Amino acid sequence: MSASRTPGHSRLTKAHKLSIAGVTTLSAAALAFSLVPAGAVEAETVNSAPVAWTKVVDGVQTKALQQHLSVQQVVADKNAKDAAKAKAEAAAKKEREKKEAASRSAARTPVFANNLDGWIKEALFIMKKEGIPGTYAGIHKNIMRESSGNPMAINNWDINAQNGIPSKGLLQVILPTFKAYHVKGTKFDQYDPVANIVAACNYAADRYGSMDNVNSAY
Numbered sequence: 001m002s003a004s005r006t007p008g009h010s011r012l013t014k015a016h017k018l019s020i021a022g023v024t025t026l027s028a029a030a031l032a033f034s035l036v037p038a039g040a041v042e043a044e045t046v047n048s049a050p051v052a053w054t055k056v057v058d059g060v061q062t063k064a065l066q067q068h069l070s071v072q073q074v075v076a077d078k079n080a081k082d083a084a085k086a087k088a089e090a091a092a093k094k095e096r097e098k099k100e101a102a103s104r105s106a107a108r109t110p111v112f113a114n115n116l117d118g119w120i121k122e123a124l125f126i127m128k129k130e131g132i133p134g135t136y137a138g139i140h141k142n143i144m145r146e147s148s149g150n151p152m153a154i155n156n157w158d159i160n161a162q163n164g165i166p167s168k169g170l171l172q173v174i175l176p177t178f179k180a181y182h183v184k185g186t187k188f189d190q191y192d193p194v195a196n197i198v199a200a201c202n203y204a205a206d207r208y209g210s211m212d213n214v215n216s217a218y
Contacts, residue, residue, distance in 0.1 A: 116140075169196035
């Protein structure tokens, strides 16, 4: 007896069965995918993006910083060279000015003979700069009376000698007077002819107005 067929239905072939199985598999896969939260995929993308971006930004910033530091180093080197050059030029200028001043001073200072005439003239040269009055004639007159022109003359018999402070030099000056009226720039030596004359004239100017006014022991 043959089986009867229900109207509207047909027998499933092997191809139909495979087709149905494939659809079922795809549906399951779609269902499984749909079960994964959408936020998980987005979160993974968002979490990985900052890492890559940070690397790019860090690279750019590092390069910019290196360039900035390089420019700063160039500027610093230039400033250091300029400062060294300016310092060297200032030192050279100062040395030139010092030499020029010494040269002018040497040119202005005459050379004096190492004798009585030269000592008096040198003393007068210094006295003029210091504002100490006196003339060649007045100084020479008193020198000849006091020491006869001997710069090593010493008085060992008067009251000063008895008091332990003998008169010495061309103008017979005692030590306390020499100390009090010594002029800076001359030797601190009673026997030095120029220092002796200048100190004595300085004292005479203070006490008598000028060595020219001295006509006896003073």
